[in-house]
Amino acid sequence: MSKRTLLTSILLCLSLFASSITTSLPNMLEGRHIFEDIMGEYRNHKADEWTHTADIANNFKGVDFYKGTEIGNQIFAKKAVSMKTTILTDVNAWLNSKPIQDNIRFLKDGLENVEGMTSNGHVMKITEKAEVHIYMPKENATADLQKEWHNKLDAIHPKIKFKIHILEDYIK
Numbered sequence: 001m002s003k004r005t006l007l008t009s010i011l012l013c014l015s016l017f018a019s020s021i022t023t024s025l026p027n028m029l030e031g032r033h034i035f036e037d038i039m040g041e042y043r044n045h046k047a048d049e050w051t052h053t054a055d056i057a058n059n060f061k062g063v064d065f066y067k068g069t070e071i072g073n074q075i076f077a078k079k080a081v082s083m084k085t086t087i088l089t090d091v092n093a094w095l096n097s098k099p100i101q102d103n104i105r106f107l108k109d110g111l112e113n114v115e116g117m118t119s120n121g122h123v124m125k126i127t128e129k130a131e132v133h134i135y136m137p138k139e140n141a142t143a144d145l146q147k148e149w150h151n152k153l154d155a156i157h158p159k160i161k162f163k164i165h166i167l168e169d170y171i172k
Contacts (some may be wrong), residue, residue, distance in 0.1 A: 042095070053119075061119035062106025068127070075124040080110060085135045092151045095156070104157060107132070111159055131161045138168045 047098035053060035109117035116125035153162040
């Protein structure tokens with residue numbers, strides 16, 4: 001299966017799933033998703049020195065990929081990336097969801113706490129940069145929406161870089 005076909009299928013599934021749900025989207029965003037696994041194959045390559053936290057544990061807290069070193073159970077991440085998919089257009093609703101609040105808290109722990117953040121028997125210290133990559137469908141990610149989200153997120157969490165990506169941009 002080609003990369004385009006696979007990502008198109010995922011996007012279609014996300015779209016169909018999102019349009020048919022009756023529970024709140026933030027509750028569905030808990031845990032790992034296939035999209036993060038696929039992006040690990042096509043974007044955050046191990047050959048480019050990315051480490052996938054799914055190789056440590058499927059439920060590693062807050063971080064999907066990092067560049068850095070591991071010594072025993074200590075991880076020193078120069079750059080840590082968390083990936084989130086959403087169809088929400090209200091940044092406040094997104095920020096108020098428990099999975100997102102937990103995720104941001106984990107990243108802040110890794111950046112700010114001397115002890116770092118602990119997950120699955122590992123301690124991660126983020127030494128330079130933490131990023132949250134937010135993936136949205138094209139119809140939701142207007143220029144105005146992206147500006148609104150960046151203004152809000154950058155003001156509330158200035159130590160974390162938020163990047164908004166359009167899902168369809170990764171289907172070529």
